[in-house]
Amino acid sequence: MNLAVVLYTSDLRLHDHPPLRAALSSCDQVVPLFVRDHGIEAAGFAAPxxxxxxxxxxxxxxxxxRERGGRLVVRSGDVVAEVCALVQEADADEVHMAAGVSxxxxxxxxRLRAALEAEGRRLYVHDMVVTAVAPGAxxxxGSDHFAVFTxxxxxxxxxxxxAVAAAPRAVRVPEGLGSELVPARATVAGTSPGLAAGGEGEARRLLTRWVRNGLAAYEDTHDDLAGDATSRLSPHLHFGTLSPVEA
Incomplete structure (x- = not known):
């Protein structure tokens, strides 16, 4: 039985997710993995x-x-080390992830490609997951950048x-793989009282509301700094709970 790891980074969704779709198409089972990257935390991005x-x-x-029969595996540490450890533990054949831009x-x-290839495993990096088009497209x-918008x-x-892909109906995850507890907002101290809710469900609700009630008037209201005239989708696009291609 072949198995793939799907490494989540800034693409935290099930709808329109090419790495997950590719892994489910090529393998019998998948391991959805998120690594709480110590490198990102050390850079100062672990604000409440x-x-x-x-x-x-x-x-x-x-x-x-879990609604589709699977679960998210959460680990903490260096991303490359944690992915390679899970690949060995699960005897995975390949790893799929979204292409980043930074x-x-x-x-x-x-680093991950080199480490996996050294162990005889393959890394597949998918474009147009966190961006609407591939970088550089x-x-x-006649030059390396556009000077004006038109x-x-x-x-x-x-x-x-x-093409936009639907969320999978089933995700088969092997038993017995250890995972940390999935983080909970209630355990984080020092957050702002008006902090928006995260998650794919909230992102899709906001997109539906925006298309129905806000998009048509945006040309006239986008400069109204005091008005509630924006989509409020920015953090969701940043964390990838909403597909930019679908949006």
Whole structure:
């Protein structure tokens, strides 16, 4: 029986998730994994509001997986070390993940690929998971960047979007793999009173509300700083609880 690990980073959803879809298509079982990266925490990104929002996202992802017969495996430490340890533990054949856009993400992918290939395993990195188009796809013919918006927009509209994938009906996760407890917002101290709720369910609710009630008037209201005229989707796009391609 072949098995794949799906490494979640900033793509915390089930709808329109190419790495999960690819893993389910090629393997009998998958292990959805999130690593609480000590490198990110050491860089100062473990602020209470971010940590609490992330906890919401992970709890919602775990709940969605459990509805489909699976679960989220949570580990803490160095991402490469934790992925390789789980691959050995589960005897996984391959790892799937979303392509990142930051220098940190690129370095993480390179380290992980080298470590897995040294053990005879394969890493598959999927584009257009955290971005609507692949990085570098929207470039002009004569220079390395666009200087004004109109030609950029024209080039953007020429690119065919990829098909949006539905959430899987079933996710088969092997038994016996250890996991930390999924984080809970209630355990995070020092959060702001008005902190928004995280998670894919909340993201999809906000998108539906925005399309029905806010999008049509946005051209007239987007400069109203005092008005409640925005989609409120920014943190969800950042954590990947909503697919930018679907949006």
């Amino acid at each position: 509001n971010r940590t609490a929002f992330l906890a919401d996202c992970l709890a919602d992802l775990d709940a969605g997986l 220098a940190y993400a690129h370095a993480r992918e390179e 929207v470039t002009p013919a 030609p950029y927009f024209r080039r953007w509209t020429e690119l065919p979007p990829r």
